[in-house]
Structure formats: structure tokens, C-alpha cells
Amino acid sequence: DGGITQSPKYLFRKEGQNVTLSCEQNLNHDAMYWYRQDPGQGLRLIYYSQIVNDFQKGDIAEGYSVSREKKESFPLTVTSAQKNPTAFYLCASSILGQPRTPEAFFGQGTRLTVV
Amino acid sequence: AQSVTQLGSHVSVSEGALVLLRCNYSSSVPPYLFWYVQYPNQGLQLLLKYTTGATLVKGINGFEAEFKKSETSFHLTKPSAHMSDAAEYFCAVSERGYGNKLVFGAGTILRVKS
Numbered sequence: 001d002g003g004i005t006q007s008p009k010y011l012f013r014k015e016g017q018n019v020t021l022s023c024e025q026n027l028n029h030d031a032m033y034w035y036r037q038d039p040g041q042g043l044r045l046i047y048y049s050q051i052v053n054d055f056q057k058g059d060i061a062e063g064y065s066v067s068r069e070k071k072e073s074f075p076l077t078v079t080s081a082q083k084n085p086t087a088f089y090l091c092a093s094s095i096l097g098q099p100r101t102p103e104a105f106f107g108q109g110t111r112l113t114v115v
Numbered sequence: 116a117q118s119v120t121q122l123g124s125h126v127s128v129s130e131g132a133l134v135l136l137r138c139n140y141s142s143s144v145p146p147y148l149f150w151y152v153q154y155p156n157q158g159l160q161l162l163l164k165y166t167t168g169a170t171l172v173k174g175i176n177g178f179e180a181e182f183k184k185s186e187t188s189f190h191l192t193k194p195s196a197h198m199s200d201a202a203e204y205f206c207a208v209s210e211r212g213y214g215n216k217l218v219f220g221a222g223t224i225l226r227v228k229s
Binding site for chain 2: 004006031033035040041042043044045048050058088090092094096099100102103104105106107108109111
């Protein structure tokens, strides 16, 4: 089945540690995104990538890093510089250049908790 | 800059009653508009979208929404609520030609009473 796979579903991090969240898609989508979800705040864009080896900061990029070495993969690293990393993280992808299908498809999310 | 306002962080309806979730947006160019639904600890599922053409769009599970440019609104409705509709709903906007980046509203939690 085509879709977006995020792993792990739950992740616990000690303060001061970096952790990497995985996101893989087999939809052959051009663009990939990372969003952070906090209760009552909706989803906020962390990073996005429209093409391999290129990515741009979103609204809340501080304390996060990404890479896009393959079209299918867009991992997110939460660094120790992120002061409040506990949140639900969602990865998404979309086709570009198709006006009738601009929607994003989402993975099932990773819940990160700092312990 | 784009923004989305969802009126009401919580909405409660009785089973069989009309569901109305409100969404207003701002965008400097003609927008794409979306409604997504999220069940606890899951990802977002697309309910419906407006891209162009007919302003009344129908989605899955009996939901529909109407794009009203003059009111900058995209309210979500369903004639008769079902218990399975209880979830959180997000309105989102993206601007044409800007990489399909979504800007989300804060979400509305829908409760359905039996």
C-alpha cells in the first residue's frame, strides 16, 4: 500500500540528547514536510523540502534539523537546542505542480516525550 | 501572510443534529482550502478540498463545505451527526505556487452526544 510511514510511534528523550524521527513515503511525491502539533495550537511547519538535497525552514525551525538525501526519505532531528521538544510530530508529503491535487498526505505521527 | 481562524475550540452536538464548524482565512492570492480530521493519536485525514470551480465541495463521510470568497470563509457542515464523527477537525489554507505549504487553524474538537 502507498503511504507515509513514520517511526517510531512513541519516543522518549533525555534532556540534552539529540533524537531522529524517521519519515518515509512511497507515493513518489516531490515535496515533504514536518509539522509540530501542540494542544490548542494546530499544526506548525518546522521544515519542508521540494526537491532532493534542498530544504527550507518553516515557522519554527529553531532546534531542529533535516536532510533530504533521497526522494522517499525526510528525517527530522530534534537537537538539544530545542527547549521544549515534547509534542506530536507529523510528516506529510504532496505532489507539486498539479493544481487539482495540492493536498498533503500525512503519516501517523511520532509522539516525543522528554523525560 | 496566510492565516486561518477556527471559531470555537470545542463544539458539542447531539447525534442526528446539524454539524457546523466555522473557518475563516486570509490569503493574498487565491487559496487552496482544506478540511482535515484527526482521531486521537493518529495522523490527519483529508475530508475535502477546494481548488477551483464549484464553490460547494463534497467530501467523505457526508461532509461538505462552501467557499465564500466575499466572506473569506470555508465552513464545514454535515446534516446529521454520527457518533463516529467525534474527532478534531482542522481547517487549512495553502497559496497557489508556494510549494503547497499548509497553514492550519487551531482546530475544533467535535463532541457528539447520544
